[in-house]
Every structure is written in C-alpha cells, then in structure tokens.
Amino acid sequence: MNRFQASAIHLGISLVVAALVGCLIYFVWYPHPYFQVAGGSNLMLLIMGVDIVIGPLLTLVVYKAGKKSLRFDLACIGVMQAAAFVYGLSVIAQARPVFIVARLDRFIPVYANDLDDADLAQAKQPEFATRSWTGPRLVGAKSPTDAKEKNSLLFSGLAGKDLEKFPKYYVPYAEVAEAMLAKARPLVDLAAKSPADKALVDRYVAASGQSIDRFAYLPLHGRTEEYTMVLSRADKQPLDALAVDPW
Structure with a gap:
C-alpha cells in the first residue's frame, strides 16, 4: 500500500x-x-x-x-x-439550542451554555429543568410581578442575563401563544420590505399551499443574524424561520 x-x-x-x-x-x-x-x-x-x-x-x-x-x-x-x-x-x-423562548414580541434561542445549573433547578416544571439533547423545547416566559424580583431582573438584564435565561420564569408556550400572535404582524408586510424578501416569502407561501393571510411573523434572534419566525394564525404555533431581517 x-x-x-x-x-x-x-x-x-x-x-x-x-x-x-x-x-x-x-x-x-x-x-x-x-x-x-x-x-x-x-x-x-x-x-x-x-x-x-x-x-x-x-x-x-x-x-x-x-x-x-x-x-x-x-x-x-x-x-x-x-x-x-x-x-x-x-x-x-x-452551543446547541435547548429552548426557544417566546418572550414579549420575539423568539429567542437559549443555548446549553447559556444556562446555569442553579437556575435550571429553580424551574417550575420538570421539562424546564434540563438541557434537552433532542432539539430545543418551545416555551414561553413571563416577567415576575413581585417588585423585588423585577428590580433584580432589571439589573441582571443590564449585566447580560435577561428573562429568557431564567427557567423559573418559563411557562408552557400555550400560555403565551395568544399574546404572541396578537403582537405578530401579517406576513404580507414582510413581503413588502424589498423585492428579495418578497421572493423568499412568496416561495414559502407557495410551498405551504395556503394563502399569505394565514400567516403572521415575529422576530427570531439568531446567533449572528436576525431571522423571521413565521406563525400560523390558525393554531398560533411557530412554523419556520426565514432568513429575512424582520426589522
């Protein structure tokens, strides 16, 4: 040889x-x-x-x-x-994504190395207390109502550790789905941003076999770029991410 x-x-x-x-x-x-x-x-x-x-x-x-x-x-x-x-x-x-957190008016991926074990231990539900090995879990996040917790979270956010990195504030996505859809914009608005965006949106809609008014969108934070999360108006679920800046 x-x-x-x-x-x-x-x-x-x-x-x-x-x-x-x-x-x-x-x-x-x-x-x-x-x-x-x-x-x-x-x-x-x-x-x-x-x-x-x-x-x-x-x-x-x-x-x-x-x-x-x-x-x-x-x-x-x-x-x-x-x-x-x-x-x-x-x-x-x-660096794998372990949660996709629906927060306020956007979706934020949270990665395995973003979470501390001590914070995971404070999760209110068992499925929020572990780092998934089988793909990210979709969850919602609700801000605390206690004034002391709000202040603590504010200072933590200024230091770079915001709401989505605290599993104790996670809730099932169904609890925030209605609010997320209410803040979403029609997908047709995204298509109007530029000819390139319109072409991408048109391809997505054509592949879905549905009309464009059946979809809405919200921002999705990528690791290095901004993406668009497409939502179904029918069941309020996120469907796909488009490589389009939603802003």
Missing part, C-alpha cells in the same frame, strides 16, 4: 464518521430551522475540517511502507484526530 491509498482509506473512514455525526447534529441537536439560526454551519465546518482534512493529510505525509515507526506514527495521528474531534464535538454540544 502506498501513501495515497493509505490516505484514501483514512479519508473514507473519516467521511463515514463525519456523516454519522453530521446526522446527529443536523437532525437531533440542531433540527430545522435552528441549524442555520444557531450558526450550525460554522460549527460543522470546524468539526469537518478536523475530521476530514487533518487526519488523512497527516497520513499522506507520514505513511511509508516498511517504515519502522509507522504504527506509532499512525497511532499518534489517530489519537490527535480523536482528541480534536471530541473537543470540536463538545463545543458543538455546548
């Missing part, structure tokens, strides 16, 4: 592993539409770069049939690749 064959075999194994992990990330941890909203593309590039490029490339460099230290060299490459892969995967796992 020459170095090109050895590198090709290593690449094939790496591609299989990358495909399996990609399915876990795309379909379980970051289900549609949150892969794009949470910046999953950049994270995937990180792990794919480590798994697919570095290992096979190093094998191509060091492999030489009959080389005395070949097994040791390949073992070192395997260990380094595995360590880098595990690190990259842990970064992606910590």
Whole structure:
C-alpha cells in the first residue's frame, strides 16, 4: 500500500464518521430551522475540517511502507484526530439550542451554555429543568410581578442575563401563544420590505399551499443574524424561520 491509498482509506473512514455525526447534529441537536439560526454551519465546518482534512493529510505525509515507526506514527495521528474531534464535538454540544423562548414580541434561542445549573433547578416544571439533547423545547416566559424580583431582573438584564435565561420564569408556550400572535404582524408586510424578501416569502407561501393571510411573523434572534419566525394564525404555533431581517 502506498501513501495515497493509505490516505484514501483514512479519508473514507473519516467521511463515514463525519456523516454519522453530521446526522446527529443536523437532525437531533440542531433540527430545522435552528441549524442555520444557531450558526450550525460554522460549527460543522470546524468539526469537518478536523475530521476530514487533518487526519488523512497527516497520513499522506507520514505513511511509508516498511517504515519502522509507522504504527506509532499512525497511532499518534489517530489519537490527535480523536482528541480534536471530541473537543470540536463538545463545543458543538455546548452551543446547541435547548429552548426557544417566546418572550414579549420575539423568539429567542437559549443555548446549553447559556444556562446555569442553579437556575435550571429553580424551574417550575420538570421539562424546564434540563438541557434537552433532542432539539430545543418551545416555551414561553413571563416577567415576575413581585417588585423585588423585577428590580433584580432589571439589573441582571443590564449585566447580560435577561428573562429568557431564567427557567423559573418559563411557562408552557400555550400560555403565551395568544399574546404572541396578537403582537405578530401579517406576513404580507414582510413581503413588502424589498423585492428579495418578497421572493423568499412568496416561495414559502407557495410551498405551504395556503394563502399569505394565514400567516403572521415575529422576530427570531439568531446567533449572528436576525431571522423571521413565521406563525400560523390558525393554531398560533411557530412554523419556520426565514432568513429575512424582520426589522
């Protein structure tokens, strides 16, 4: 076997592993539409770069049939690749969205590393007290009515830790659905913003098979960009995210 064959075999194994992990990330941890909203593309590039490029490339460099230290060299490459892969995967796992919080007039993704264990322990319902491993849970958030809690939350928000990062204020989405829809705007207003936005909205509506007046929208905060969350007027549920700035 020459170095090109050895590198090709290593690449094939790496591609299989990358495909399996990609399915876990795309379909379980970051289900549609949150892969794009949470910046999953950049994270995937990180792990794919480590798994697919570095290992096979190093094998191509060091492999030489009959080389005395070949097994040791390949073992070192395997260990380094595995360590880098595990690190990259842990970064992606910590950055996965665990809640989509409906708050006031927008939807805010909350990621695993946004939440403290102590805050999770104060959640009023068991499903709000854990970080989901099977995709984000849709919840609502209600501001406290107690004056002392309001002041504490105000100062916490100024420090960067706002309402959506406190599971004790989470409620089932059904409790805020009506209020969210009341603050939503007609989807036709989004289509009127620009020709590009109209084209995207028109494609979405055409694919749905419904009329545009059956939909409304609210802002959805992405990790690096703003998105639009489309709501059904019929059941008040969020349906999809469009790569359109809602503001």
